[in-house]
Amino acid sequence: MLDIKLIRENPEKINELLKRRNPELSVDEVIKIDEERRKVQAQADELRAKRKKDSQSIGELKKRGENTDAVQAEVKKLGDDIKNLEEKQTELDNKQRDLLLHIPNIPDETTPIGASEDDNQEVYKWGEPRKFDFEFKPHWDLCEEKNLVDFERGVKLSQSRFILYRGKGARLERAIINFFLDYHTQEQGYEEVLPPFMANAATMTGTGQLPKFKDDMYKCVDEDLYLIPTAEVPVTNIYANEILTEDDLPKYMTAYTPCFRRESGSAGRDTRGLIRVHQFNKVELVKLTTPQTSAEEHEKLTEDAEKMLQLLELPYRREALCTADIGFSANKCWDLEVWMPSYGTYKEISSCSNYGDYQARRANIRYRNKETGKTEFVHTINGSGLAVGRTFAAIVENYQQEDGTIIIPEVLRKYTGFDKI
């Protein structure tokens, strides 16, 4: 959520930044509501002050045994007027909040301006895509041949795009998760958390999934609960409605969770294999920081995610997402993309975003500034460290051998217990 005071004081600037995302965005309507809202609040406050004073005087008059009928009638009428104004104020409050909840974050000045994902900018590449001197296979064929994934029965159990891992496949998936978690906690200083995989509407609103992206999520029928689309949701909200001390910051947290996405708008895309499915595993990195350190912490978090790809020796590149492609709540985002031979290109495997105070304002996560003693919103940052299913697919494709075997990357062997498949 954007700060209404900031909008009020710099409407042109905010509009200009929003239009970098999408020319149709603007804060004009919210400014109009805000003006009206404040006017009504001032009126209501004034009447309430009068009622308070008059009611107290009734108490005093009664104590002295005087008749208060006339004053009481007057204050009763005042009460009706206040009620009307309060209804109007509530209506305007809700309208303003709803408008604000539907306005995305303003992009950071360093986010490249662009009109579509084609305007994303490559920052650098790491590693060399492997040149195969035999006919390589896509991971979906390899997974089936080696019985790592039972695609057909996964569909039978639930629906298309649900995955049943088996045997060494299941073991490899679990090995990747454990490797990521161990490295983040033991080498990079993150606290491991294991959150609920369902979250309520308030939590979903805190990180920005609700109200705008309701249709992207799975919702429980009789409960106010949604399956989480990423661990970012429960983990970022851990300190919702709390005030931290400055010494608590920065907070580093990592979590493994399955992620559930309806992928309703992606019908014909990536229909085969592990790249785009309704339920996938992910290890997430989340940070809460002060505003002063967030840019630096964002960079460090991205490097922490890159380290996983480096240790797995998977070629990748870093991209700076442009203003048209960064997520709704983000102000800046790096994508890490891994080389996928079957696609002949790099595919997203991690998205590392800085949200500034946008999520913190929605989720009401604050800290007390040591110098001023005032409360301020924290900055929130997160990124995948990494998407597990896509890592699995990248390993299977990039490590396949001419004799049909798949070599397990060195760092994973103590977790898998085998060195090839």
Next chain:
RNA sequence: GGAGAAGUGGCCGAGUGGCUUAAGGCGGCACCCUGCUAAGGUGUUGUAUGGAGCUAUCUGUACCGUGGGUUCAAAUCCCACCUUCUCCGCCA
């Protein structure tokens, strides 16, 4: 799922309709006293939102689990919901 009890500031805890501007205590902060330590004294102490100054200030309103209601007036009375605790039932 059933029965009972309870939710008040950073924490403990008083408060059954107006004198609550939420008592008192603990903790925090500032200052004083003290050779050090310990103890003591004085003062101060939340959040949100509006207005005026527009840095360091003053001021209105709201907030006692959440949402409604009653009343001239609600922390206090009524209703619904949520959460926690105790007991019972069910259960990996």
